[in-house]
Amino acid sequence: MTAELARGQNHPLSQARLEIRVSAGTPIVASATLGDENGKVHGVDWVAHPGAPVLPGLEVSKQAAAGHRLAVDLGAVPEAVHRVSVLLALPIGVGGPVRFGAVAAPFIAVTGLDGTEVASYTITGLDAESAVVALELYRRQGAWKVRAVGQGYAGGLAELLTDQGLPEAGRLAGGINDAVAQGLARSVQAPPQRTADGDRTRQTAAPAPGPDQSGPAPQAGSTPQGAPGPVPPHPTSPYGAPGPQPGYPAGPAPADPSTVTQPATPTAGGPVDYSHPRRQTGAPPSPPPTAPQARPGQPAQPVAGDANGWSMDERLYNQIWGMFEDLARNTAAYRSAVDFAESRMEKELDQALSDPRNRIGGQSDAAREVARGKHAQLVDQARASLDRDLAQLSAEAEVVEPALPPAFARWDNPVWHGYRVPMEIPMALRLGDLYLPESELLRIPMLVRLPLERGLWIDSGQGGLLDESFADSHELRRLALDTAVALAARLLAVYPTGEFGVHVIDPAGSGVQAFAPLVQTGVLATPPAPGAAGVADVLARLTQRVDLVQMAVRGGVPDSLPPGLDTAEQLLIVHDFPHGFDDRAVTQLRYLADEGPAVGVHLMMVADREEAAAYGPLLDPLWRSLLRLTPVPDDHLADPWVGHAWTYEPALVPSGSQVLQQVLARVAEARTRHR
Template sequence: MTAELVRGQNHPLPDFRVEIRVSAGKPVIAGATLNDDSGRMRDAGWIAHPAAPRLPGLEASRQAAADHRLAVDLGALPEDVHRVNVLLALPTGVGGPTSFGPLAAPYLAVTGLDGAEIATYTVTGLDAESAVVALELYRRQDAWKVRAVGQGYAGGLAAMLDDQGLPKAHELAATINEAVAAGLARSVAPPPPQDGEGTRERSTAHAAHRGRTGAEGAGGDCPERTGTPAAGTPAGGTPSGAAPSGTTPSGDAPPSAGGIDYRHPSRPASPPPSAAPSAPQASQAPQGGGQEPVAGDAPGWSMEERLYNQVWGMFEDLARTVAAYRSAIDFAESRMEREIDRVLDDPRTRVGPAADEARTEARAKHARLVEQAQAVLDRDLAQLVAEAEVVEPALPPALARWDNPVWHGYTLPDDTPMALRLGDLSLPEHAELRIPMLVRLPLERGLWIDCGREAASVESVVGADTGELRRLAAETATAVAARLYAVYPPGEFTVRVIDPAGSAAASLAPLVESGALPEPPAAGAAGVSQMLELLTRRVDLVQMAVRSGATDALPVDIDPADQLLVVHDFPHGFDDRAVTQLRYLADEGPAVGVHLLMVADREDARAYGPVLDPLWRGLLRLTPVASDHLADPWVGHAWTYEPPLAPSGSEIVPRVLRQAAAGRWSPGGGH
């Protein structure tokens, strides 16, 4: 699978021989510099450029062009080379653009020799810069990785080369530009189309879906990537404000000037006119730059879909702006350390007024970079907070928190919603900004509410009382089951419960007392066996009916509604046969409408050893208390998850369940 990188993110390279394809829309110079282990160029022979395109293990283009291919053989590089910087620069003296700001964001793809993409990166956030280090290939022990850098230079090639320690950088930059102006090279053919689109078309699409700041992202459900990633495929993302994207000749990085583009990355700007149903269309204008956010201001066929897309766009924006901020902070710190080390490495400048002045200047640069990165972060967070304040009250029940007033006007739904809210996600840079965690319906994966001590920092949340943690886990399971039960139309969803020891009786009271359950929770080994036999038989019969095309011939005792099996205290009350049946339901059930929600401590099932590892891996792990366990492979964040519990003392869950159950069991209600 192709890795779509954001600024600062890295990805391993599976082979030493790769090709780097560049698509920029306008003619640019593409080349590469070699660095030692301290990030310095040895001399002018360590750069491949139009006037000298070939080095051992490296070949660049001989002219400025809109599309380039750079060949890299990492195994053939000199042994003292630890980094390869892929650079892009605008040619001077040829009457073209003088900065990247007005141009489409350059798009780079690292491919294998077979043309398959390994990693891609769109260099967004550029403004006054005329040269940029786009990618860095670097050595880690005996392996190589690629990192998205996106470091721009307003001083052009000369500033870039000077920053890498090259003597007479201005003279070499002038030589390169003269070679380009004189047309010293053969024409470079554009890369062949891939997936029905040319590379240039792909670049245009990336530029259209990503705004002027931030980096590329992913599309889908938060945060699991199932559907549109969080989920689905890593696709183009909605950009958020970026951290400092370029440096001036003095080395300071100015904050990006762009705003947040709230258009959803994986959807067209508007539905096809010939096929669009009669539904109001949302405004496509970006909400950045201080404009007032509007609920539902995202593409979609209905208000529900527009809100869903907008929430996912908010998740992406928060992920990116924080990733850019963290990357900028890391860059500022590494730059300061490098500059101070440079002073200390020379015995002549190690002490004395010159050394003190160099340290002071390095720290001042660091402070300016951090201040600029913080300003960009604060700007984008303020915009997201403003949008959240508008979007949250407008969400329908399936996407709303329990404290949303929409639940007080609850009515039985006519259609199955497209997604369900399973809690909230946040990052420490702004813990109060919570983004709804949405998963698409029907559930493609089972859910596991981890009630073990490793599920969260138990000591800091509920003391040492693991019994309290188990109680909260049971309440979370009931809250999730209640949300699912309430948002499905009558007759289309059934909740069943296994509680072998009756330990969750108090937490299950809203489901039991409202009449939402068709039968009491299964108890004891016999109850466990009976419930699992019932659902296993349903899965088998529905699978056979689907394969034979006879779904209308199912036995009358088979409940056609989607089923949610809530299992408490696994594996208590389960024998080997029951464990096998549960694994079967987890694997085969979702495809035919049987879904699993487990409340369990993995340590309780350690006697089964690795036999149950596939079960745990196949479930989406949640926690009953706030925990930063949800890892995001897209940008590397650890998101803090907050479960979907109702406010303490609230009666909204029992009230909604009673209303939903009354409507379902009334004449014409579906049961």
């Protein structure tokens, strides 16, 4: 199964001989560096580039091109090498674009020699950068992994190589650029544009340039969500990315503002390509549904699944990403127009007040009224344009929401009443909703890819929450636990029978009432663990599971696992942290957060960060590695396009509804039959 990575995510590599494929909409230069255990590049002989394309275990292209294939043999790289970084740069002095923000987002895939994709990454969020560390292959405890990096440099290759510790960075970058310019590394034409029937075009908004503007405002880079990470999502993707990976969209990822792969970012006003990036295998995707013919002068009627994809779920997933991106860009256009109107009004007021002739009589008051009238007119025009776009997106949301499968749907969606245990894992899971202040009535689902690449942190603290009505810390903790149980129930419901287990650590037993639906239906792998002894026992068992699976994977002998080992995905819910945790338990918890997701052990913390302040900065990496969610609305997620602060709203079960208990009962019943 291909892992579609968001920025910062990693994925284990089971093969030593690989091919790295790069696709871009313009000729780019592909290079690679070898780094030691600290990531340092020791000299120019540790850099593969068009002028010197071959190093032990590594070969790059000899030319600047829109597509590249880099060959890697991890078994042949020197023992001193612990990191292989893939670098992409725009050639200088050949008349092409000078920043990645002006071209389509590059796509990079790691494949086996047979062409099977192992992992892929679309590098979004770039603007003024002309060079980027796309991804890295790194060695950890004897095993190799791939990580999506996406770190851009406005200073080009020279700045990038300097950051990697290369003393001769400026001279080497100049030599590479000279070779490209002189034709030693010949550029080739970009591939022809895809035909219209293979793409979906959405309306994307860009700020309209005013009299003092030469073009749209530049987009901000990707902001990690809290992450979604909107995300996406991040949204850290809001989604890890997301969304939005909403980690969301990041996200949705972000889409990860948390940890989901984001669609390529088009130039403002251009088409958005929702097709699966460089899919190699399988039958062609079925075309999206055709929207009903609109009347002349009227917008097209929205249709659920109106995006390219290989299944209805994938089309809906891509459509939600598109809605998230549209809302982000439309809102950016509105905010840009308002900022311009305010700056122009201030300029006109300053000019009017600086003229002595306007200080006589009522001329100054008249000048103020004129300036304010122009400001109001511009703001009204911008708001009317935003309202028109919001109406279209709202109409689309009204069509899409009822068509969502359980994994994407809210708890109040009727699809849950017909719930049946699935036969396969869905591509994503809904963690909640995202919205912006300008459009509080329009909710975008926050989706993250499955299996989870990051742990989750349900913040039970009060710091920074928008809803000030929750002055009662006990009520906030209760809502945090309800959020955790609702998310755990979703995960149990969307996995096939026997492929997902949930463990609970509740040292003080204060979560008995909240965990009752999980306990009473019998869907927990083991009863909630009380006290310090229970904490130690659960952490020891899950740590041992991670160690055993890691050793089997690294040794290439997955069949050697003990026969009684549960190889299903596992979720550990930790409540009342750090109560009941000693230093050893904290170390094990950090280990599970870092190493667990890659081998199917996931972490969900229900905690207040301030209560763990006694550990000092020791736990900072733990909190940063988790996707922060809140039990009440909070604007802590950022999208990867323009960096809006999106408000996250948790996916709670409606008050008085029994849908969660009904779904868990069916999960338990399916498990009983499975045994």
